[in-house]
Amino acid sequence: MDMKYKALELDLQDDGAELQEALLKLSGQKTVPNVYIKGTHIGGCDDTFAAKSNGKINHLLNIKSYDYDLIVIGGGSGGLAASKEAAVLGKKVAVCDYVKPTPKGTTWGLGGTCVNVGCIPKKLMHQAAILGESLQDSRHYGWETPESVQHSWSQLRDAVQAHVGSLNWGYKVALREKDVTYINGYTAFVDAHTIKTVNKKGKEQIYTAERFLIATGMRPRYPDIPGSIEYTITSDDLFSLPYNPGKTVCVGASYVSLECAGFLAGMGNDVTVMVRSILLRGFDQDMAEKIGSYMEKHHVNFIRKAVPTKIEMVKDGQPPTLRIHYKKTESGDESSIECNTILMAIGRDACTTDIGLDKAGVITNSKNGKIPTINEQTNVPHIYAVGDILQDGHELTPVAIEAGKLLARRLYNNSNRQCDYVNVPTTVFTPLEYGSCGLPEEDAVAKYGQENLEVYHTYFQPLEYTVSHREANACYAKIICDKSNNEKVVGFHVLGPNAGEITQGFAVAMKAGATKEHFDSTIGIHPTCGELFTTMKVTKSSGEDITPSGC
């Protein structure tokens, strides 16, 4: 700790034995080391480490001995937001961020999952697919585009990576401008106030802080089957893949798998989704199935109720030729498909296992490694957690950012505003986007009882789809209302183009406690898709026809 100290080596002192007897009388301890600070007895070796760890030594020395007020572990959505806010509020802050390369060797810069291998590259690739569809539509609008247009994976990848690179740079500059120290090293706790970082050259550094924020996020999981780690990729590799993925099998049926399958198919690849049970677990299943059937009609194959059992390399190359063996979960029938790329999207593991949480005394949920908190505070009072690793949180960027920012304000600006994890809107960027806020119908029924709910719904056809002769009953919207509370809207769901843009505004209304009457008395914007929420009349319980009619 860089403090001046005096050591009495009792075996080298003439009066060592007398001193030892005197110490015994004073402190009840005869053994050495026997540590005193400013006249206060600390104890032996273990006692001294404990006193360092629990802050007693710092207190006795009456010095601000920590290197930082706040050290943030993880420079992703949540970590960066919290660190910048704390620094703006005058605190000395460091952010430690390090990306462990994937089994394929892919790595990336500062900013975490969203910026590098999540929301940002995903949405840009989704846009590439949407543009492909728009090119088809454009002919109906008079554009004489050639029948055969080619898509260049390498051009898209380079453009996306260039944008991601500029964001990485922007984050570094923002940290520097706000005087946040950026430490590019893998970080683990040594004790409750100390961390060790190891940079890519293996150089170790020790830092201390008064408080810590854990925001280490999650990484993709691989199934425990032969060939999985050697031959498959995950979303961590996809967006910078050196070659066009070609014929692709996406394993898993949640957000990541369906979104990637959607844009890869939109770029003209032959894509199959392998579904273990249902699509989009946790989401409204009405909507999930409609997404599935739209994707099926738009060149995505589905193998339902199947799990992979083995992956083999047939021929190495860029792309390689692989074979994925799978088993049907109900019949047990086995089969296999040849393809170029296998994207594992079977879920993500919390990055909490090898960051020394045991040394800091932080408890995790033994089932999923996530960290239980109360208002983002862990069981160790000066250690906090935000983002994907939070038990009972939402694995979404804006949630991590909001929680991080509000936490910094509570810690350093006397704020008492908590992050509100209720009615968090989200969008699945499948070819037809699905926006939702509030409860899925299944959850609403479980919470309120079927008899207390009214569900209003309708198919709709965006005006833009008419001239281009797109199918009529693909887009769908529904709201779920609590009859026992003035028809308060408790679930909002929309499947259609730009669903994310539509949902964001309605999420504000739901936050304000909007009822069906509020929706009805709002004047729509014509001609848009969002306006249909101001005129919804047909209830699901009536069983009436919901196919769209004119304006």
Ligand code: FAD
């Ligand atoms: P992260 O952003 O993951 O940041 C954690 C950082 O900590 C990483 O940089 C990591 O390398 C680093 N780290 C981990 N361990 C250590 C350590 N021991 N030492 C130092 N550094 C460490 N969310 C949305 O809201 N919208 C979307 O459209 C969306 N799309 C997504 C698409 C994909 C393919 C994926 C995978 C996710 C998507 N998400 C989306 C989710 C979103 O990316 C995450 O919710 C968000 O990034 C979580 O932020 P975080 O701060 O918790 O962690």
Ligand code: NDP
């Ligand atoms: P999820 O944990 O949400 O889903 C995992 C999927 O893989 C499920 O369909 C699951 O099936 C399946 N699965 C699990 N194990 C196996 C196995 N051994 N074999 C075959 N299939 C298996 O993970 P994701 O990676 O898709 O998403 C993680 C989180 O990232 C999401 O919760 C979301 O919050 C966030 N995200 C947000 C996005 C957005 O906002 N647009 C986009 C992408 C991600 P089963 O249902 O049978 O368990």
